[in-house]
Amino acid sequence: MDTNSCHKCGSNKIIPEVRIVDYGHMNQMRDLSIHIKTTDNIFFNKFEKGQLQANICGSCGSIELSVHNPHQLWEAYLKHKSL
Numbered sequence: 001m002d003t004n005s006c007h008k009c010g011s012n013k014i015i016p017e018v019r020i021v022d023y024g025h026m027n028q029m030r031d032l033s034i035h036i037k038t039t040d041n042i043f044f045n046k047f048e049k050g051q052l053q054a055n056i057c058g059s060c061g062s063i064e065l066s067v068h069n070p071h072q073l074w075e076a077y078l079k080h081k082s083l
């Protein structure tokens with residue numbers, strides 16, 4: 001994607017690659033992420049994880065999400081699909 005301008009309003013006020021976090025126990029920050037299982041056990045499944053990041057438009061507030069490791073996630077998806 002073009003990270004220099006907003007796909008919605010065309011503004012160039014883009015805040016790039018912002019972490020998206022959730023607050024867990026004791027206000028501990030945790031990155032929100034994609035979770036794809038690669039095994040089909042009842043317990044202890046392996047999974048591939050992809051941390052979400054956002055490009056935020058400083059004009060209209062539109063947010064575009066992406067991950068750093070699309071190839072690993074795709075591989076994990078294919079693997080789980082064939083189980």
Ligand SMILES: [Zn+2]
Nearest residue numbers: 006009057060
């Ligand atoms: Zn915008």
